[in-house]
Amino acid sequence: MSAKKIYLISGEVSGDTHGAELMHAIKSEMAEVEFYGAGGPEMKEAGGENLRDWVEQAAVMGVVEVLKHYRWFKKQFISMLAELKEVQPDALILIDYPGYNLRMAKAVREARDAIPGIKIIYYVSPQVWAWNKGRIPKMAAILDKMLCILPFEKKLYEDSGLSTTFVGHPIVDELVENKIEVIRDKNLVGLFPGSREREIAKLFPVMVDAARRMHNENKDLRFQAPAASEKLAELMQKIIDKNKHGGDFIQITSRADGGSHKLMQRAHCGVIASGTATLEAAWYGLPYCLVYKIALPTYLLGKMLVKIEHIGLVNILAGKKVVEEFIQGEADPIHIKEALVKFITDSKHTDKVKSEMAEAVAQLGEPGCHLRAAKEVISTLEG
Numbered sequence: 001m002s003a004k005k006i007y008l009i010s011g012e013v014s015g016d017t018h019g020a021e022l023m024h025a026i027k028s029e030m031a032e033v034e035f036y037g038a039g040g041p042e043m044k045e046a047g048g049e050n051l052r053d054w055v056e057q058a059a060v061m062g063v064v065e066v067l068k069h070y071r072w073f074k075k076q077f078i079s080m081l082a083e084l085k086e087v088q089p090d091a092l093i094l095i096d097y098p099g100y101n102l103r104m105a106k107a108v109r110e111a112r113d114a115i116p117g118i119k120i121i122y123y124v125s126p127q128v129w130a131w132n133k134g135r136i137p138k139m140a141a142i143l144d145k146m147l148c149i150l151p152f153e154k155k156l157y158e159d160s161g162l163s164t165t166f167v168g169h170p171i172v173d174e175l176v177e178n179k180i181e182v183i184r185d186k187n188l189v190g191l192f193p194g195s196r197e198r199e200i201a202k203l204f205p206v207m208v209d210a211a212r213r214m215h216n217e218n219k220d221l222r223f224q225a226p227a228a229s230e231k232l233a234e235l236m237q238k239i240i241d242k243n244k245h246g247g248d249f250i251q252i253t254s255r256a257d258g259g260s261h262k263l264m265q266r267a268h269c270g271v272i273a274s275g276t277a278t279l280e281a282a283w284y285g286l287p288y289c290l291v292y293k294i295a296l297p298t299y300l301l302g303k304m305l306v307k308i309e310h311i312g313l314v315n316i317l318a319g320k321k322v323v324e325e326f327i328q329g330e331a332d333p334i335h336i337k338e339a340l341v342k343f344i345t346d347s348k349h350t351d352k353v354k355s356e357m358a359e360a361v362a363q364l365g366e367p368g369c370h371l372r373a374a375k376e377v378i379s380t381l382e383g
Helices: 013-029 041-047 063-068 070-087 098-110 135-142 153-158 171-177 197-217 230-242 259-266 276-284 296-305 313-318 333-345 347-364 369-382
Strands: 004-010 033-039 051-053 091-095 119-123 145-148 164-166 185-192 222-226 250-253 267-273 288-292 325-327
Touching (some): 013 091, 171 276, 197 333, 230 250, 259 267, 267 276, 267 333, 276 288, 276 313, 276 347
16 A cells, blocks of 8 residues: 655644644554645654745745745745645645635645645634635635634534534643643733734833833732743843833743743733733633734724634633733733732632633643544545
């Protein structure tokens, strides 16, 4: 029996991690398999020489950045499509990254005569339910299988006739692995400004100002902010120095100190940039407020497109406001300070938020997401 050929495409760091874990899981379940495609260093290590490492160049954000790199993306697209026709894989697995991957799915479906029998599988559903539900029927027409990681996505795709399986959220495995036994420090507050330079530049000064105001009223309070890299740690320190809010009550920590996951389990409460970190904090039981601030033109465009009441994933899962969301102009030191002080002074409020967060994140499923996804891939191939 000849080896199955699987072509994978991921264009972001998180997708590279998910792709590599999925590849390892597939290899544990399938004796003969060859991997091709494009991802990052983790996928290349898992798949070998047939995987190109393009994530550093591909992981650009925003319409302007994508347009700047249009020629480069077009060249990559043409190259990958040609490679797919040459390799003749049994399956194409597209991991998140919808702007590129949905176009690739359409191109491959249109080239069905050149790549006969290929199964197109999407892993980590793009959040079209937030900005364009009308695309779901179009996706159903070009995909063979959707592997989603949020429970409510399953019905949305199945209603359009697309075979869909909720496999659980990949974040749960990592969170279980990093769980520690620790007593929360009632005087420790976590500041989580994100892992991108742009969002740190917008959000960290506001967080630092809120921390200063809180410390002025309560000298026992201490603040920690995890930095995803040494470069970001330097940027965060410059922001502290520039705003003259220094002193020893704000500490920047690194991965060596346990990173954001350890802080989420030690702190009493926190303020977090919108994103996956909000799910992580909720799973660890850290009460927090969410902040979100981007360039005004981008925000106004997004507001026209996005059709959901909340932006925080915990609130979306719960179907109601569980954690405070401070967006754009409301993401200011006063709102943040008031929300955090309430966690420190009002135990009933804090307990209520913790309980509702726990109910929401329980929907993410049990550990083993990648293995369940691998079994669905194999089942789709056999089918």
